[in-house]
Amino acid sequence: MISPAKDPYASRTDRSSAIISRQDPVVYEDGKYANALSDEQVGQYDRNGFLLLENLFTEAEVRALSAEVERMTRDPSIVRREEAITEPGSNAVRSIFMVHVLNPMLARLVRDPRLVNVARQILGSEVYIHQSRANMKPGFKGKEFYWHSDFETWHVEDGMPSMRALSCSVLLTDNNECNGPLMLVPGSHRQFISCVGETPNEHYKQSLKKQEYGVPDPVSLQLLVEQGGISTMTAKAGSVVFFDCNTMHGSNSNISPWPRANVFMVYNSMENTLNPPKYGLTPRPEHIATRKGFKAVTPLDTLKLVGG
Numbered sequence: 555m556i557s558p559a560k561d562p563y564a565s566r567t568d569r570s571s572a573i574i575s576r577q578d579p580v581v582y583e584d585g586k587y588a589n590a591l592s593d594e595q596v597g598q599y600d601r602n603g604f605l606l607l608e609n610l611f612t613e614a615e616v617r618a619l620s621a622e623v624e625r626m627t628r629d630p631s632i633v634r635r636e637e638a639i640t641e642p643g644s645n646a647v648r649s650i651f652m653v654h655v656l657n658p659m660l661a662r663l664v665r666d667p668r669l670v671n672v673a674r675q676i677l678g679s680e681v682y683i684h685q686s687r688a689n690m691k692p693g694f695k696g697k698e699f700y701w702h703s704d705f706e707t708w709h710v711e712d713g714m715p716s717m718r719a720l721s722c723s724v725l726l727t728d729n730n731e732c733n734g735p736l737m738l739v740p741g742s743h744r745q746f747i748s749c750v751g752e753t754p755n756e757h758y759k760q761s762l763k764k765q766e767y768g769v770p771d772p773v774s775l776q777l778l779v780e781q782g783g784i785s786t787m788t789a790k791a792g793s794v795v796f797f798d799c800n801t802m803h804g805s806n807s808n809i810s811p812w813p814r815a816n817v818f819m820v821y822n823s824m825e826n827t828l829n830p831p832k833y834g835l836t837p838r839p840e841h842i843a844t845r846k847g848f849k850a851v852t853p854l855d856t857l858k859l860v861g862g
Contacts, residue, residue, distance in 0.1 A: 563709050565748040566833070571771040572748040578717040580743060580798060582678025582823075590671035599676060602785070603743030604797035610668055611724065611792040615859045620726045620791075622659045623688045623815060626650055637841045647690055648697070652841035653817065654686040659859075664819050667853040669722050672796055673821035677718055680850040684708070684719060684822040685842060690815050691734050696808035698734065700769055703742075704820070705799040706749060707768045712843040713829035717743075719799040719822040725791050726815040734808035736795060741782035742802035747774045753835060770802065778802055824850055 562577045580603070585596040591605075599605040611619075626632050627647045637651040653660040664670065664683055673681045690696070704721060708714040729735035747770040770778075787795050797803065799820075808814055828845040831837055840846055 561832075563705070563746050563748070565706050565746075566710055566751055566753050566768065567748075569748075569750075571750050571774055573774050573777065574746040574748055576717060576744050576746060576800065580717075581676050582718065585675055585678075587678045588671045588675035590668070590675050596676070599796065599798075602738075602740040603801035604738050604740075604785070604795060606787055606789060606793060606795050608789050608793040610794045611859065613792065616726055616792045618659065618859070619663065619724070619817060620815065622657055623650075623653075623690075623726060623817065626653070626657060626688065627690060632656065636839065646692060646695065649687045649689050651685065651687045653688050654683055654819065655841075660686070660688075660817060662854060662859060663724070663817060665851055665854045666857070666859055667855075668857060669724070669794065669819070670821065670851050670853050673720055673722065674853075676720055676796070677821065677823045679718075679823045679825050681821040682824055682827075682844065682848040682850055684712075684714075684820040684844055686817070686819040688815070688817050689723075691805070691808045691813065693733070693811040693813045694809060696734055696814065698807040699805045701775055701802055701804040702769050703747060703800050703802055706747065708799065708843070710753060710768065710832045711835060711838055712845070713831045713837075714799075714822070714826065715829055716826050717798070717800050718826040719820055721797050721799065721818065721820050723787075723795045723797075724817045725789060725793045725795070726817065727791050727813055729788050729793075729814060730810075730812065731786065731788060732808075732810035733812040733814045734806045734810075735814065736787040736803060736805050738785050738787065738797060739778050739782045739802040740785055742778045743798040743800045745778065746800060747771075747778075747802070753833065775802070821851070
């Protein structure tokens, strides 16, 4: 096991918080492994740490995906599974994990060439699904997701070695300024925020409802925002946000009447598979961090997810 002194991304140690320069590329193999994006789009992703592609999916595809997610949230056999996470203080479903295993249409979605070929191009390799989930933020009562870097959690709690993963959020509802859209800090992917606090074992049982460890300190967060600002991902349903695993992001609570929903998947390089978690932590369940049953995602040979 790599000691904190030798780990370039040591976090949650007995030392104070720190801002550490990224040691890994953002775009691998010069962005030539696949050709889903233009050179301009690859450059934008490299600079900002994210890319919004508007209207990538048709209205018919969005309707079909939304119907499947809605059905899953009402299926008692799914809601009572460990993969279903409820809102703090209520039984409303907040997230359903491993949706690409639980649902055939979402299994096709992760293989859609409009998504997986972007991941292959940016990560410069074949990829697999580290995590997938459907996220719901209902009107009036959807809770916030506090600022965080996914890589910080995946590095500490899952043993992900390097920043060679990206997230992809397929918007199933219109995201406007009022319903708690995703917010990202441009350029923040170039800096790793080492966080304070010893991680409790089985931390995921609390963090998936409300994260308290692995969150940036206010001073570091303020510095990142002063440098890059905050970009709000407001877009129509069917748009897709791709963002680097180390991009600082979060979202406000939803006190508007308009719900917000998305399907979210994490593509990780086949050359970046998981090591044991840091500090002797127990590995998180397979539905949160895939480390056993996975293989490279093969793109479908069609761009049409559903008919119509």
